[in-house]
Amino acid sequence: MLNAKIPAGPLNTKWEDYKGHCKLVNPANKRNLEIIVIGTGLAGASAAASLGELGYKVKAFCFQDSPRRAHSIAAQGGINAAKNYQNDGDSVYRLFYDTVKGGDYRSREANVHRLAEVSGNIIDQCVAQGVPFAREYGGLLSNRSFGGTQVQRTFYAAGQTGQQLLLGAYSALERQVALGNVTQYSRHEMLDIVKIDGKARGIIARNLITGQLERHFGHAVLICSGGYGNVFFLSTNAMGSNVTAAWKATQTGAYFANPCFTQIHPTCIPVSGDHQSKLTLMSESLRNDGRIWVPKKKDDNRKSSDIPEDERDYYLERRYPAFGNLVPRDVASRAAKERCDAGYGVGTSKQAVYLDFAAAIERYGSIEANKRQMHGVSKEEIIKLGKEVVAEKYGNLFDMYAKITGENPYETPMRIYPAVHYTMGGLWVDYELQTTVPGLYSLGEANFSDHGANRLGASALMQGLADGYFVLPYTIGNYLADEIRVKAIPTDHPAFAEAESKVRDNIAKLMSIKGTKSVDFFHKKLGKIMWDKCGMARNEQGLKEAIEEIKVLRGEFYKDVRIPGDENEFNPELEKAGRVADFLELGELMCIDALNRRESCGGHFREESQTEEGEAKRDDENFSYVAAWEYKGPSDYVLHKEPLVFEEVKPTQRSYK
Amino acid sequence: MEHYNMNLTLKVWRQKNKNAQGNFETLQAKNISSEMSFLEMFDVVNEELINEGKEPVAFDHDCREGICGMCSMHINGRAHGPWDGTTTCQLHMRAFKDGDTITVEPWRAGAFPVLKDLTVDRTAFDRIIEAGGYVSVNTGNAQDANNIPIEKHKADLAFAAAACIGCGACVAACKNSSAMLFVSAKVSQLALLPQGQPEKRTRALNMVAQMDKEGFGSCTNTGACEAECPKEISLTNIARLNREFINAGFTSEK
Numbered sequence: 001m002l003n004a005k006i007p008a009g010p011l012n013t014k015w016e017d018y019k020g021h022c023k024l025v026n027p028a029n030k031r032n033l034e035i036i037v038i039g040t041g042l043a044g045a046s047a048a049a050s051l052g053e054l055g056y057k058v059k060a061f062c063f064q065d066s067p068r069r070a071h072s073i074a075a076q077g078g079i080n081a082a083k084n085y086q087n088d089g090d091s092v093y094r095l096f097y098d099t100v101k102g103g104d105y106r107s108r109e110a111n112v113h114r115l116a117e118v119s120g121n122i123i124d125q126c127v128a129q130g131v132p133f134a135r136e137y138g139g140l141l142s143n144r145s146f147g148g149t150q151v152q153r154t155f156y157a158a159g160q161t162g163q164q165l166l167l168g169a170y171s172a173l174e175r176q177v178a179l180g181n182v183t184q185y186s187r188h189e190m191l192d193i194v195k196i197d198g199k200a201r202g203i204i205a206r207n208l209i210t211g212q213l214e215r216h217f218g219h220a221v222l223i224c225s226g227g228y229g230n231v232f233f234l235s236t237n238a239m240g241s242n243v244t245a246a247w248k249a250t251q252t253g254a255y256f257a258n259p260c261f262t263q264i265h266p267t268c269i270p271v272s273g274d275h276q277s278k279l280t281l282m283s284e285s286l287r288n289d290g291r292i293w294v295p296k297k298k299d300d301n302r303k304s305s306d307i308p309e310d311e312r313d314y315y316l317e318r319r320y321p322a323f324g325n326l327v328p329r330d331v332a333s334r335a336a337k338e339r340c341d342a343g344y345g346v347g348t349s350k351q352a353v354y355l356d357f358a359a360a361i362e363r364y365g366s367i368e369a370n371k372r373q374m375h376g377v378s379k380e381e382i383i384k385l386g387k388e389v390v391a392e393k394y395g396n397l398f399d400m401y402a403k404i405t406g407e408n409p410y411e412t413p414m415r416i417y418p419a420v421h422y423t424m425g426g427l428w429v430d431y432e433l434q435t436t437v438p439g440l441y442s443l444g445e446a447n448f449s450d451h452g453a454n455r456l457g458a459s460a461l462m463q464g465l466a467d468g469y470f471v472l473p474y475t476i477g478n479y480l481a482d483e484i485r486v487k488a489i490p491t492d493h494p495a496f497a498e499a500e501s502k503v504r505d506n507i508a509k510l511m512s513i514k515g516t517k518s519v520d521f522f523h524k525k526l527g528k529i530m531w532d533k534c535g536m537a538r539n540e541q542g543l544k545e546a547i548e549e550i551k552v553l554r555g556e557f558y559k560d561v562r563i564p565g566d567e568n569e570f571n572p573e574l575e576k577a578g579r580v581a582d583f584l585e586l587g588e589l590m591c592i593d594a595l596n597r598r599e600s601c602g603g604h605f606r607e608e609s610q611t612e613e614g615e616a617k618r619d620d621e622n623f624s625y626v627a628a629w630e631y632k633g634p635s636d637y638v639l640h641k642e643p644l645v646f647e648e649v650k651p652t653q654r655s656y657k
Numbered sequence: 658m659e660h661y662n663m664n665l666t667l668k669v670w671r672q673k674n675k676n677a678q679g680n681f682e683t684l685q686a687k688n689i690s691s692e693m694s695f696l697e698m699f700d701v702v703n704e705e706l707i708n709e710g711k712e713p714v715a716f717d718h719d720c721r722e723g724i725c726g727m728c729s730m731h732i733n734g735r736a737h738g739p740w741d742g743t744t745t746c747q748l749h750m751r752a753f754k755d756g757d758t759i760t761v762e763p764w765r766a767g768a769f770p771v772l773k774d775l776t777v778d779r780t781a782f783d784r785i786i787e788a789g790g791y792v793s794v795n796t797g798n799a800q801d802a803n804n805i806p807i808e809k810h811k812a813d814l815a816f817a818a819a820a821c822i823g824c825g826a827c828v829a830a831c832k833n834s835s836a837m838l839f840v841s842a843k844v845s846q847l848a849l850l851p852q853g854q855p856e857k858r859t860r861a862l863n864m865v866a867q868m869d870k871e872g873f874g875s876c877t878n879t880g881a882c883e884a885e886c887p888k889e890i891s892l893t894n895i896a897r898l899n900r901e902f903i904n905a906g907f908t909s910e911k
Contacts, residue, residue, distance in 0.1 A: 050796040065717060066783050068823055069725045085803060121799070128799035130792045130852045132816035139806025157816055163724055164819060171791035178787040186780065209772055238719040272692045277700055278721045400723060403740075403747045404694075469796045518707045520700070564712045569674065570773045572715055573707070 002255075002628055002642040005430040006110045011648050012092075015114045018431075019474055023481035030055035033480050034488060036203055036218035038190045038245045040067030042162075042461060043444025044224030045169035046468025052176030054473060056480075059216055060173065061185045061205055063240055063575070068170045071226060071238040072464060075162025076283035076397065077146060078154035079126075079461040081119040086143050090151040092116045097649060099459060102148040102328050103424070103452020104602035104618060105651035106258070106626075108644065110431060111449045118470040119462055123155055125469055129168040133157050145288050146457035148328035148656075154458045159283050159397045165461055169468070188214070189575065190245045191503045193221060193252040193440065196495045200252075200440035204496070204503045208575060211568040213500050215491035219483050220439045220476060223249050224468070227423035227445040229262065231583045231590065232535070233527025235420035236268060236281040242579035243586050246427050246446050254435035255628035255640060257428035257448035259586065260594035263455055263603045264536050265421030266332035269404055269414075270352040279419040280404060282355065283397055284457040287325045289360035289390070290414075292316050292336075294344040294353050304346070304354055304413050315339055323656040330454045330603045330616070331656060333418035337536050338614065340417070347415045356413035361386035418536060422460060424451040424603065425593075428628040428642070432475035433467060436628075439479065443467035448626065453602025507567050510577050515560030519576045522557045526550065526580070526587055534591050539607040543595040547588055551635060554584040585634055592629075592637060599623040611653070620651055661691045663755035667702065669714055670762045672771050675778075679771065681760075684714075691751040695738060696721060696728065698750055716775040723747040723887065726822030729829070730775055731762040736826035736885040744824065744887040764829035768836070768872040779825050781871040782839060788867035789860035790843040792852050805851050815849040818842045820888045827882035827890075833874030838882035840864050841898035842890050848901050858905035865902055 007014040025033065033056050037048040040062040048060040062070060082095040095116040100107055123141070127133065133155050134142040143152040157164040176182040187208040194202040194215070202217040228243035229235035250256045267282045293312045300307065315335055317324045327335075336353050339345065346352050362379075365386025369377050387410050391398065398409045405415070427435050427442035429449055434441050444464040451459065533546035557580070565571040600609040600616035601623070609617045626642040665686040672679030686702050693701070696718050703713035719727040728745040732738035738748040753759065761775065769777040819842070827838035844861050847853030853860070876895060883892040 046796075053795040064719055064725075064727060065779055066823065068783075069719055069727045071720060071725070073725050074720045074722055083802070121797075123802045124799035125794070125796060127802040127805075128792065128794040128852055130815075130847050130850050132812055132819050132846065132850065133802075134816075135807055135809045135812045137809050139808055139812075140803050157819075160724065160820065163822070164816075167819065171786060172794075172796075174783060174786040175791040175793065177783075184783070186783070236722075238725060239721055240719050273690055275690060275693045275697050275701060277694070277697050280722050399742075400747065403723075403743060403749060406749070406751060473796065516708075518704055520704065562707060562710075564707055564710070570715060570776070573713060 002428070002640050003430065004108065004642055005432060006108070007431065011109060011113050014110050015117055022474060022478040025477050025481050025484065027055050029484040031057065033057065033483065034059070034218045035476070036216055036221045037061065037224060038203070038222065039070065039224035039226060039446070040170070040173065041070035041072035041224065041226055041444060042166055042169055042464030043446070043468045044222070045070070045166065045173045046465050047222055047224060047443055047472050048182050049169060049172035049176050050469050050473045051476070052179070052181035055181070058176070058182040059185060059218065060182055061188045061190055063189045063208060064186065066186055067173055067184065068167060070166060071241050072166045072461070073163045074238065075461055076159040076281065077285040078144065078156035078161045078458040079122065079165060080146065080153050080456070080458040081123045081155060081462065082116050082153060083120050083123060085141060086152045088151045090153050094151065095119060095153065098149050099450065099456060100452065100649050101654060102456040103454050104616065104654055105452065105620070105624070105646065105649070106261070106601050106644065107450055107452030109646060109648055114471065115450050115463060115466050118466045121470055122462060122465045126165055126168050129172060131157065131164045131168040133164070144285055145326060147284055147287060147326045147332065148323070148456040154285070156285065159285070159394060162461060165465065169465070190248065191578070192248050192499045194495050194499045195252055195437065196489065196493065199438045201489055202491065202496060204499045206503070209570050211566070211571065213503055215496045215500060217489050217491055219480060219486060220441060222472070223427060223440070223442040223446050224444050225446050227426065228583070228586055229420045229423050231526065231587050232420040232530045233523050234271065234276060234279050234531070236265060236279050239278060242582070244579050244582045246442070247582040247586055249427055249435060249437070249440060249442070250631045252437060254437045254440055255428040255630050256425070256589065257626050257628045258425035258593065259590045259629065260534065260597060260604050261424035261453050261602065262420060263329055263422040263424060264333045264418045265329055266336055266418050267355060267416045268419035268421070269401065270347060270349060270417040280400065281419070281421060282401060282414065282416060284329070286355060286394060286397065289393070290325065290355040290357050291359055292325055292353055292355055294339045294346060298343040313344070320656045327656045328454055328456060333536060334605060336418055352415035352417045354413035355416045357390055357409065358413070361390055361410070364389035422455055424448065424453060424455055428626065432478060433472055434475070434479065441472060441476065443472055453604055506578070507574070510561070510574065510581065511563055511567050513558065513561050513563070515562045517560050517562060519561060519563065519573055519580050522553060522561060523576070523580045523583070525553055526584060529553070530587055530590070534594050537605050537607050538594050540595065543591045546591045547595070550584065550588045550591065554634070557581065557584060588635060589629055589637060593627055596627060596639065597623055618651070618653070624651070661755070663689050663691065663750070663753065663757070665689060665753065666758040668758065668760045669775070671714070671774055674773055675770055689750055691749070693750045694721065694746055695732070695748040695750065696746050714775060715773040718746055721746040724822060726824040729764050729777060729824060729826070731764060731829055733760055736764070736829040737887050742887055742889045744822070764825050766828045766834035766873070768834065769825060769828065779823070781873070782823050782825065784871065785836065785840060785864055785867045786843065789856065789863040792847060793856060807850060811849050815846045818845040818849070818890065818894050821890050822888055824887060826885050826887060828873065830881040830885035831874065832879065832881065833877060835876045835882070836868050836873040837876040837895050837898065838886060838890055838892070840868050841894035844901055845894040845897045848897060857901060858908065861898065861901040861905045
């Protein structure tokens with residue numbers, strides 16, 4: 001039975017109580033305790049920096065050339081915090097409630113409440129680091145709205161919030177590197193976890209420049225390696241984002257939870273052709289002001305500007321009047337798919353809907369004209385003023401759209417379509433963020449903990465930094481307090497030698513295949529299976545087919561993949577091959593999980609389980625649990641269930657009408 | 658937007674590793690769509706090379722949406738290619754036409770040694786940040802975020818400087834291989850904000866000292882960095898850095 005170790009007592013005092021009673025490690029002992037951090041995104045960098053500040057000896061690993069490149073950098077829209085600076089009724093409880101509801105009642109109440117409690121501290125910390133959030137003329141912080149909420153609690157830095165937050169965490173990390181508390185290992189990839197007497201005690205990493213394998217000891221290991229959206233090949237993730245670190249943890253005995261919970265983001269630039277290597281997100285913040293529509297007539301081939309107002313279907317506003325264009329992501333994505341599948345899509349591929357700023361430009365233009373006390377101005381002038389306001393709010397996003405598509409979004413509506421963006425599933429962790437392997441922790445997107453079956457916008461940055469700055473530095477002490485007598489284990493220990501030779505054999509096996517097809521060939525094939533059968537809509541037959549197809553594809557991969565070059569050198573194809581090999585196992589598990597969960601919830605939509613209006617229909621009686629999968633071997637998994645208990649929030653059919 | 662296909666000749670820098678001698682190799686890129694990004698064009702070329710049993714061209718890239726700063730490439734003599742304010746990953750092939758020859762080199766700077774083909778080592782930038790590109794505030798030290806109002810204009814200027822992605826195009830574009838635009842962006846961001854005040858002197862002095870130590874050249878105000886910066890970081894940041902540096906030199910008590 002999985003023990004989530006949720007503290008007893010009322011929900012709103014659990015974290016306070018925990019902090020008041022958890023074990024502490026004194027400063028002298030901290031200096032002798034070593035912690036390995038895998039990944040330097042928001043979760044990893046903030047954890048590594050904070051642990052270094054506390055005095056632990058930290059080693060931080062990333063596969064990129066610098067910690068600052070981690071994909072958190074690409075987060076656009078913002079970060080939530082229950083500051084209630086806008087006096088619009090926000091509170092810790094509201095943020096907690098919105099997040100649990102937004103996650104379609106598949107997350108743990110205690111974790112989410114803690115997240116909401118520390119959200120305000122994050123903003124304070126970031127501002128103190130010099131993160132330049134957007135401000136009002138009075139000099140105070142500005143907020144905007146995101147999907148699934150009715151308050152303005154999102155803090156932002158234009159469309160580059162992730163960049164600014166990550167650079168804040170990165171600068172804190174570099175400060176610790178300079179002070180000698182953190183050692184940085186860039187262009188290194190973790191390829192196995194070393195377990196001694198059942199505890200995580202280190203890793204095997206490959207130096208990506210030289211190809212050499214290295215052994216590193218740690219009293220604890222933190223997996224902060226992000227999500228696994230690239231299993232779909234096409235996603236908004238960075239090209240290098242991968243599941244390898246989390247998957248090696250799974251193979252070493254950590255359970256993998258809710259793998260089928262993937263988030264398909266509604267507003268991305270549509271696929272343009274077979275050459276496509278990745279998809280680009282257009283921030284959810286655009287739904288603050290943009291209106292989403294398709295023509296009312298099927299197969300309408302007119303230009304958007306030729307379609308009069310009354311022949312447009314603003315389908316989100318029509319279906320969900322209370323939240324309108326700001327419904328949660330899963331709802332908005334399915335609604336777009338529904339319209340396109342029904343034949344109302346736009347653009348050459350017909351797999352797109354419009355995101356239109358014409359109304360916002362006019363509205364902002366009028367406000368601006370009023371502000372400047374300009375009277376009787378022409379419509380052209382109003383539009384000119386409006387475009388300036390929109391450019392200030394969303395300029396970088398509009399520029400990006402223009403560069404990619406060659407179209408001017410100030411003049412014509414953007415074409416958008418849903419794309420894989422985030423994965424709510426991940427390593428199972430308890431309240432302390434520890435996996436089922438003692439000493440092995442997981443933070444940020446790499447764990448499963450806070451977002452249930454659907455993550456609300458601007459909550460990923462919040463969770464990554466909450467875990468790294470304010471949760472783990474407390475909870476890890478509770479474990480390490482009992483480790484103070486353990487001296488650093490020399491890396492010539494047999495467990496290190498064994499793990500290294502396993503990694504070496506794996507690499508040799510991949511290199512020796514010398515087949516005829518590139519790694520990308522297999523990755524694209526896997527992505528297509530996943531998108532078609534384990535994507536926005538899933539059904540029993542499709543999932544069963546997908547499981548078989550993935551097994552066959554995995555067999556072909558190990559027979560026919562071609563990796564050029566040598567293992568003892570900088571070899572990006574070899575790196576990719578290792579990651580795709582892991583995706584080929586994970587993909588199957590995602591389908592197994594999706595097949596097992598015969599209900600719809602959040603981003604997991606089983607066609608067999610929907611309401612009359614086509615909304616996701618949960619089955620709380622049978623599926624109100626976290627599905628944590630134990631790895632026994634490829635295609636061999638054992639399901640463990642963590643029942644979800646709701647004491648504060650009563651699960652209901654989510655309604656955004 | 659009219660889309661078209663094209664055939665291109667690429668002259669690409671190939672170099673086995675840091676110590677090997679490099680040379681240009683001529684490659685053909687066939688049937689390239691104008692809708693592809695520049696890196697997707699390289700994906701196609703690499704796929705072809707792998708199928709022919711040859712080694713693909715190594716290049717740095719990650720987010721492919723212009724923000725991580727990992728992609729580099731000197732294209733036809735310009736850092737990040739012909740479009741202003743654009744990273745290589747956001748450069749699209751409609752910038753080229755059928756029959757073009759494109760020369761692609763790695764960043765050229767002593768402080769950025771080539772690791773392989775078009776990949777260079779930019780860890781010098783990390784070490785410059787280590788020298789002072791931060792505010793010394795431990796987790797938990799912070800006061801309420803709205804306690805210190807910051808003039809919007811200054812906050813906006815700080816943000817514009819903070820938009821630097823650390824790609825190194827400024828160094829590659831500079832005839833002196835100077836990192837002044839990079840250093841000035843970080844110094845400016847923090848000098849403009851109240852949170853950066855207590856350490857402003859040591860920051861300017863230490864970051865510049867580290868820059869020199871890494872072997873970056875001096876600034877002669879040619880402005881090539883600003884012209885090639887994909888995030889259009891302004892040259893006025895360098896003026897601000899100079900002011901901070903001189904002021905610190907005169908007033909620092911160390």
